[in-house]
Amino acid sequence: MLVSLRKAVVVFFVCAFTMLAVTAGESATLTATNEDQEAVEWQLAAEKVSTLNDADVIEAEGNVVLKQGNDYLKADFARYYAATNWVYLSGNVEVFMNNDNLSAETAEFDLGKKIGWMKNGKVFMAGPHMYFSGKRIQKNWGDSYTFNNAKITVCDGDKPAWSLNTDKATLELEGYAVINGADVEIRDYPVLPLPYFILPVKTRRESGLLRPDFGSTDRLGFWVTQPYFWAIDQDRDMTFYAQYMSKRGFMPGVEYRSRTSSENQLWVRADWLNDAKTVDDTADASDFGYNNLLRTNANRYWVRGMYDGEFPDPRWKFKADIDLVSDQDMLREFNSTTAGFDDSQAEVENRFGRSLNDISDPIRTSRLLLTRDWDRFGAALLGEYNQNSALGHGNKKHSTDTTLQRLPEFDAYLFRNRIPGLEQIPFTLTADFQSVQFAREEGTDGNRIDVMPMLGLPIVTSYGTITPEVGMQQVWYNTTDRDPLTTETGDDSRDNRTLFKFGVSGYTELARVYSYEPTLVATQDNAGETELLGLKHAIQPRFEYRHVSGSNESDTPNYDYVDHLGNEDELTVSLVNILTRKRAMVLSGDEEKGIEPSLQTLYSELLWFRLLQSYDFEEAKRDEGTLIEDESYERRPWSDLEGELRFYPWSNVWFSSRTFYSYYDNQINRHDHTLTLAAPEYGKFSTGVDFRYNLDKNLDYAGTGLRNLNVWKNRLSVDMFRPLRLEAYYEYDFEKKEAYEQSYSLIYDHQCFRLIFKAKFTPFDDSYNVYLELPGLTF
Template structure:
């Protein structure tokens, strides 16, 4: 059925009248009509249309548009057979289907089967900005094309920055393309040839080769890294890494990301694994000195690997679990492979971005492995876990391993909550913490032992408000139990229970003074200044603990989980301390949006300064001269998005000198150029200087410079420089890095959309 609609009613009547006497019908002016076939209704509009009843053929001219289903065809001239749905279009032809757009001079197409021939045409995939051009393209299906000769690029224009030409090209939208005798052209210069080429042609997440990374260094020689991404499903993907190193061999790696579960039961995880059969070892001879590190032991193994994974699981609204594993073959491995595609830096960044957590540093020879299950209730939290610290050096050397393990750790805590509210502006509060640990070492000594420890620590608070002051006294009682095979003090304590009871008392008084300044300028409409003074007194009695076990103790040179005994439950040191602090906060208020009378504001803290110091009453009574602690100053200052400053400084009131500081400043401008400078210092221990400069030289070209220097030992840690050229359809980056034991040059090019 064909329905004719005419804008000019007079012309409509005349033409209908004459149509009874002629075989064909000719229509002038703006015309549109519908024709229905099977499940699709085709609508045709044009400035002029002619219908031949004998052939059931429509001829449309001038701004012709045919639409049906997900297909839209535009042209200057169209012949449409309503019986066969064969269409011939010419003049500024544009065919838009589901995921691609075809523009050409001439097309013959069956609208039902979507098969035909495209003459002097271009297939454009908008989402990836991908072009396929040829003098003749055969459309063999809804999303399939074949061409004897064609060019491929993601660049706009007639003279693209890069293109790939080839023969016998076959393309499937949302699939892959294949070409024979493919040549890469940089402008008009042929630069690379391959007899066969496969490439992805997709708008969704797709499998395919990622950009290769090429570098050259003293330790590895020429290096070529090629990643292959595999889109396994909507919730899983993997990347295979092939890393060829001329001097070391080929390192293979895999990255696997997954999401599991539905509803409240969900899991998110990532697994990394890479392996290298290294052709170089460190046998402590001159010939292999280039493959060792001064800070690690001799490495004689050639089979090298790193396995690291993390998984977070949510069982229900309140139950969660976390698994983290980190196993490396030797202490040199993460020194060696820091900046590779599947190296330490990228993996650390991945865990930070996807899980919000970091990993052990590359030079840590004790790697953390843990399982944690936790439940968070309204007024409590329960944590259960296994912590295993893998001592890489002890494992590799097959020597005694005294590393302290926690198998398991169980913690039950209750945050501060009210017991009873009294009349007036005060009430009675309490909090509660407890833990159980089993301490295990593979190899023990008289001082490094295994055993159990349980600790219970309730605490009550009585906060009192007096006008602008808050006074809060608190009293805590800690009870600790130990049991183990042997303790370090004497053999008479073997297999015995031990216990300790100790209390602590705190009294804290604080206040808050604030004032709002009306500035009414570009920086702020108003500025709020807060001053928060605080004085805290802490008392813990002196209790003899010499006969108690000391599980959480390791020699400082054994492993990283050595720590200050002041932080250990095994030893609670006496304390008779007064600590004062003064905090200044500055917050600015600016108008964000103005909807008539309703005003929305943005509040931003742009400056924060805290200064504090402690006074030790016990040292003062014992006539110990240095009874005042170092003065600590911490500050953050960001008056605008172009400048930020932070400082952490400790100053000795006795030596009148800096004891330690960590200061840094970052400056930016409207072009997003930036310079970062950091200076770290610890008296008689270390001092270092770090700077990084990023400069956007043009809209497309940026450069960077990095310099890290050890002032204490007077040696360079690392220096690097490089640039990145970013174009609409490709990017190029190159960098040079120099360290005391290695130099490397890295090259990376990315053809976008390919």
């Protein structure tokens, strides 16, 4: 019955269109039956439509289009067999079916089941941007294909930069293409046979071998890393690393990632090595170690990770960091490999917005932090473990460790606001509370409680704002193990300290606007043009006075900066100049959509300049005869005059600078300058100087042994020779008269692969790396 009805419908439409004889084109509705015995209608349009054998066969010629929903078939000629649902297509065949683009010389399809075959055909999958071509392509039920004499590539064009050539391949969308036996071809020339490989053809993440990395360094020899990626689900994955170094041995690693939201994510990685090299003698430390420290351990590892957790109540937050390492050399020795510090640092900064301790810091910090915020109150619970990686393995014993552990620490904060219950009074109240339990292997430890309330009175007038504050800081010590370090002068017997605090700050702004007559007209010819409409010059004078007095710090336990707080009496004044420009830019219109060109107003900072000066009344009274770190220092109550500048003359040029002038040395003692030039079509260049002079006369550097620092840093990226790109970094130490670091990268960006050559040179090691990225290729 269904077949008879279908024939009747087809005969009716074909006869109707034949009688009408519309010369501009003809159309019809074809009804096919799918695998569930349901009717599926295809709309047929062509320059000419005719019927044969009492409408059992329908032929269409000239710009033939068959359409059903979002799917369509196009060809120069089509013949439809009503009894079997099959359509034959020839001449410039194009097919869009199930979101796939297919093209061929000739093809046949069952319009109901959407199965068929193609001769000399090609399938393009937009999701993975991948082409599959073959002399014969069989489209199976669902999203499965079988290819004979197949070529597979992600490259556009008739002669791809690389491809895979195989006698037979099977493919399933949102699945895999499985190939048994193929040749890797470069520009259609076979270069490497592969007995078996898999291509993931999914838009979702899939498990498989990732791109191998390899390189060479003086310390490690030739190294190669092969990662395997395991997509556990859409929120979690793991990567297993197999890394071999010719001079050091095999170093496996594992990485785990999960992310269910921006507030709930985890990243952790661990690497382990049974090192073929150890440092048993200080004479070898220059080759395999640092700072004349030994490393007698062959068992080496690094575990690092971070976690952000969320609760049903979003005001609760939980964060965790882990950073444990076997020795002081681990991070620096393997930094050039995929297990290196730089890659891990970039990962946590991008994911969590916080960093690991610096690569050269032997102290590795792991912590747990739980926080809760209320409207006016906040609290935090912290546990922190600081590992001194320079202890053990042939160096000082762990029993001599003076590194402090904060286990636990509790902090509470009363945010600045009116006094609760007395909101009608203009006073503000802030308060900090901290209780820390300090522990360490050697040295005094115990509990410290720190309470600091501050009362303020903001005075706001039309001329500016002045805010005086007064408060007190009270510190109590509950010492459980009194063991003063040999570097301390006191006996750690004191059980409390009281500091009284007073401060006042002030701020105002004077501004003037300079306007210019607009002349820019919003026309299509002026699209993208800009014009200066005005400048605003703002002058912001500020001052801050801070006074702290109370009991001295002698005989107090020495844990951190809180225990070193002393008397303060300092005035700081600054003057800020800001130039802000107002511009108009013509936005392009769209005639087809009826959108006229228009003017858009833009605001941007042109210049920011600050002068800052301090006077330390306490320093003016200091006894010059008192030795500090076994040295005497002359009184210098006036701070260096600081000038800071940010200048943006053009959108592709900007300059930043900080300069410090000393009245006592009658010279500039510090420079920080950076100039950046950027042009999207050419590249980017930045150069800067970091300069420090007379550090031995600066109390902040007492005991460091530093005198001068003078470093020149340059960074270059050249994009004008695309697809070739050049990146370079050069850092020169003028004091040591040597290049501290040089790196050069040559990058070839192709539509279907990326080739990177990188060389890096430091006084510690030289490394050479090569990276080849072939999108979608999994062996």
